[in-house]
Amino acid sequence: MEKLNDLIKGIRDIDRDMLDAAREHTAQLVMPPRALGRLHEIAEQLCGIFSHLKPDVSKKAFFVMAGDHGVADEGVSAFPQQVTGEMVKSFMRGGAGINILARQLPAAVTVVDMGIIPQIEESGNLLVRKIRPGTDNIAKGPAMTRTEAKKAILAGFEVGSAAIANGVQLLGAGDMGIANTTPSSAIGMVILGRTVEQMTGRGTGISDEAYASKRGVIEKAIKVNAPDPRDGLDVLAKVGGFEIAGIAGLVLAAAYHRRPVVIDGLISTAGALIAYNMNPFVAGYVFAGHTSVEQGHKHMLAYMRLQPIIDLELRLGEGTGGALAMHIIEGAARVCNEVLTFDEAGVSKRVAG
């Protein structure tokens, strides 16, 4: 536990002085005051993260964390459990949504087996950091031990740290795991103190009956496990998942090394929430890619005071919403770095207030 605690304590707030300097720079750009709205805010946050007035986010990489969930036995998903491993193979082939949207940017995509059931050999774009083949059923007991939760977070932290050491300037968090909206909603309920109705959606698209049953499963998981809302590691171990832990570690790595990370939908946001619960300064390094159709998502974002960048009714996961938002984040950086000032452009300033 010492190592994780040291890392958590090592996370500092973004550079607020640089944020102020960035705002002064924005005011000089050859356009009406703050005419690009949230693009300026994003750029200024990047300046604060990098402690630099010319933030460069051209090297981008996604990490799709994958894990299986014992709670799939409760019939909480519309898809069979083997789809987790099948989708991992699709990511490796480059044929799934995140591959296509990352290629467009371009951003690299690495899949991380945090704990899927099938054994797939590590190769080019697959890292195997398997804690074990799937969590236990949270409706009956804890998903994993506290030691496993810590190990999984540190695995995600190491993956993120290695990418940053390798020059990655903008990280993206993605997820794959059949049934993983169930632990994500449970995490949100516990940490936010909200109701199961507020935090639970239909995931991949389940019937009314299955949806009612899913809510019951989540309530049962929380009752059986009684996670401590003030202890993110406890919440993660009791009602979380291995890929969610990996994402929490990735987010902690970004904040620790002062690099931005883009989260996606309900699952990656649950991972960020665990990290935020450990150290709220984390939020300064996180960009919320989008707001999901999953109803608990917006509550989680609001809790961390994160404003989503796009809203296109996505509910896929994998990092897809984050990938679309990454273009906007990079655009914001480029505007900050490349648009001429009034003086440079020789353009007259405002005459009226």
Add this chain to the structure above:
Amino acid sequence: MEKLNDLIKGIRDIDRDMLDAAREHTAQLVMPPRALGRLHEIAEQLCGIFSHLKPDVSKKAFFVMAGDHGVADEGVSAFPQQVTGEMVKSFMRGGAGINILARQLPAAVTVVDMGIIPQIEESGNLLVRKIRPGTDNIAKGPAMTRTEAKKAILAGFEVGSAAIANGVQLLGAGDMGIANTTPSSAIGMVILGRTVEQMTGRGTGISDEAYASKRGVIEKAIKVNAPDPRDGLDVLAKVGGFEIAGIAGLVLAAAYHRRPVVIDGLISTAGALIAYNMNPFVAGYVFAGHTSVEQGHKHMLAYMRLQPIIDLELRLGEGTGGALAMHIIEGAARVCNEVLTFDEAGVSKRVAG
């Protein structure tokens, strides 16, 4: 007039059969049903526009239409009139917002002098299609003659048609013209039949006093000119602008040649509104890049039943919101073209409804 009328009559609806076929294809993609939400809708619309199940929008180009406005004499803008020409030079240098955001895509940027006051020689990325150096003051009479309006629309149409003949697959409309939110709001008021309060914003950021005065100027312009809401050419001639006419022509060209065009904020949307007024099938070819802070903008989009793609509190114009949205539009096409189907990926289908 014959030529313009023939072009307008030549515009047909998008291919609705192809839209249905595209929806069937979406259902096969290796993800839960319609899990990428509006991205699927955008892709399907592209299929309908191109009459093709694999729409390609990789060749992209922006046209920033520029014009000066006699109504600037009324003090409706916070910036002096010479900024129009100064910004044209900034676009030519590649240093303004639209240049940076288009370069990121990448998309070409061509500036079109539709009627700015200064004489700037045609060169690499500047086309001179000047009707004359600035419109007349709409608070005192018509902006231009009906013949000039027609000529300006046809100039925009020819610019768009030449780009499409040159292989451009996705057009972007941008604008530059000090005071041009005033004619744009006036166009919206007349065609939508809404109040000056609903349709008028603060443009580049004017004071309360100047804002009240601007609303008075718009009301006066409509009273003095009495444009006929059913006759888009009359509205354009009486309370419009040369760059707005050029944008209307560009939008007509896209629809006529069955290519998508992305509009930006209040001004380019006013141009699209003129085109839509001439033939409502135009709307099928138009993507609304974003929703502007300018309050009349959302009413115009709703009138044409266009749903904005992003909402980042932008109010710059130049095509900047369209440029950010173009990435998402191209992403939608790529998802449609490149994501594997369940069968191709060997992934199991849903077991539960």
